[in-house]
Amino acid sequence: MKVHQIMTKDLTSMEKDALVRGLIFTLDNAGMSNMPIVDEEGKLIGFISEKDLIKAALPGYFEMLHSTSFIPDMNQLVKKLAQIADDPIEKYMQHNVVCVEEDDDDLQAADLIIRKDLKSLPVIDKDGRLVGVVKRIDLLRHLL
Amino acid sequence: MIITVTPNPAIDKMYWVDRLKMGRVVREEFLTRAIRSDTSAGGKGINISIFLARMGVENVAMGFVGGHTGHVVVRDLREEGVTTNFVWVNGETRTNVTVLERERAHIPILIDEEGSPVSQEEISYFLRRYKRMLKRATWVVLAGSLPPKVDADLYRVLAEMATEAGAKVVVSARGNALTHALRAVPYLVKPDTREHLSMEGAPLTTRSKIIAAGRRIIETGVRILVVSHEVTGDIVITQDTIWEIKARVKTTQFKNLVGADDVLLGGILYMMDKGEDLKEALRFGMAAGILSAESDKKICQNMEKIEEEMAHISLERI
Numbered sequence: 001m002k003v004h005q006i007m008t009k010d011l012t013s014m015e016k017d018a019l020v021r022g023l024i025f026t027l028d029n030a031g032m033s034n035m036p037i038v039d040e041e042g043k044l045i046g047f048i049s050e051k052d053l054i055k056a057a058l059p060g061y062f063e064m065l066h067s068t069s070f071i072p073d074m075n076q077l078v079k080k081l082a083q084i085a086d087d088p089i090e091k092y093m094q095h096n097v098v099c100v101e102e103d104d105d106d107l108q109a110a111d112l113i114i115r116k117d118l119k120s121l122p123v124i125d126k127d128g129r130l131v132g133v134v135k136r137i138d139l140l141r142h143l144l
Numbered sequence: 145m146i147i148t149v150t151p152n153p154a155i156d157k158m159y160w161v162d163r164l165k166m167g168r169v170v171r172e173e174f175l176t177r178a179i180r181s182d183t184s185a186g187g188k189g190i191n192i193s194i195f196l197a198r199m200g201v202e203n204v205a206m207g208f209v210g211g212h213t214g215h216v217v218v219r220d221l222r223e224e225g226v227t228t229n230f231v232w233v234n235g236e237t238r239t240n241v242t243v244l245e246r247e248r249a250h251i252p253i254l255i256d257e258e259g260s261p262v263s264q265e266e267i268s269y270f271l272r273r274y275k276r277m278l279k280r281a282t283w284v285v286l287a288g289s290l291p292p293k294v295d296a297d298l299y300r301v302l303a304e305m306a307t308e309a310g311a312k313v314v315v316s317a318r319g320n321a322l323t324h325a326l327r328a329v330p331y332l333v334k335p336d337t338r339e340h341l342s343m344e345g346a347p348l349t350t351r352s353k354i355i356a357a358g359r360r361i362i363e364t365g366v367r368i369l370v371v372s373h374e375v376t377g378d379i380v381i382t383q384d385t386i387w388e389i390k391a392r393v394k395t396t397q398f399k400n401l402v403g404a405d406d407v408l409l410g411g412i413l414y415m416m417d418k419g420e421d422l423k424e425a426l427r428f429g430m431a432a433g434i435l436s437a438e439s440d441k442k443i444c445q446n447m448e449k450i451e452e453e454m455a456h457i458s459l460e461r462i
Binding site: 012026041132 | 204210211214215218222225226227228229230232233269272273275276277279280
């Protein structure tokens with residue numbers, strides 16, 4: 001099966017100058033855990049996840065502890081998040097995006113999602129424009 | 145690619161009842177029990193998107209959604225195969241209720257919510273996304289009411305942007321939103337006459353009044369104007385011709401009028417997107433709309449039945 005046959009056809013995305021505050025609002029309301037970043041042509045240029053935001057607010061914790069349950073004081077996270085809320089997301093996004101093309105095989109998407117421990121994977125067309133995402137649940141739904 | 149914009153989408157909640165009981169006191173005997181119910185994503189543009197997707201046409205639905213009901217709208221569209229690109233906003237996407245009484249389904253009881261307001265910031269965010277999408281668009285459908293507090297000029301802005309990007313614009317709206325949109329000279333206009341039989345203040349109550357008002361719109365450069373005249377008949381005005389499309393069917397056969405008007409427009413668009421002749425597009429659209437009205441389901445999808453229904457549709461030059 002091809003990726004375009006299993007992907008979620010959703011183009012929810014942001015441009016790199018969007019603010020962290022807006023990103024958190026959309027992630028929260030749309031029930032997403034990460035966001036593709038596109039340019040004015042709709043081409044995929046970056047990716048940002050909840051994890052990237054927590055890393056930005058509390059640099060070092062992930063490397064040291066691999067768990068936020070060890071953070072001694074949640075106020076630190078609150079304060080740091082408030083400090084970065086009006087920063088552009090470009091500052092914290094991943095520039096080297098792991099993605100697949102719409103005509104790639106579903107196995108390739110599955111391999112990337114499992115191997116890279118991703119919750120979702122952006123899908124692009126031949127021109128590099130975002131056309132959807134493959135989520136873990138998309139794979140499970142189509143395997144059943 | 146076809147883009148539909150539904151700024152004020154909805155959940156269409158439908159109840160089928162034997163008879164709606166009304167009482168002045170709270171008693172069990174006044175309880176109306178639904179024989180069945182249905183919940184689906186709604187709004188004029190969304191209905192068109194679903195119809196097109198069922199006909200195998202790739203399209204993108206845009207607009208504003210929020211809250212739990214917003215998730216239902218997006219989920220329904222994705223299940224139908226429509227690509228979604230909505231801006232998430234504070235507040236809850238509205239719910240519109242339709243009650244269909246047995247033997248009176250052709251006269252439904254409709255309760256529509258106003259919807260949640262959309263801020264200027266959210267509009268700006270939408271405009272950026274919309275501009276991006278226009279680079280892939282051949283048709284843009286602007287349909288339905290605007291959310292509260294949104295400038296009535298929004299459809300004009302969106303229509304001008306689309307035309308500048310090289311897309312043909314279809315507008316299905318009413319009131320101020322329609323009046324403003326007309327300034328951008330869309331390609332095809334279908335006034336929403338469900339609440340008020342008027343367009344730009346001119347009454348659309350008789351055939352001659354529809355033609356007089358329609359001619360004024362066509363003189364501005366609009367290419368096609370479709371006006372619902374009767375439940376089974378529309379008047380179409382173009383720069384060269386005026387037609388009356390008629391369906392030879394009984395309105396008592398109708399089971400569900402919700403969305404039928406949108407399916408009509410979706411059918412016309414489906415055919416025009418394929419490069420078909422306008423006359424065939426109009427007959428196809430009317431047949432699809434009638435078939436939807438005759439079906440319990442909100443939006444019909446059976447190509448074979450639409451083609452059969454076309455045998456009952458006539459197109460007469462006025």
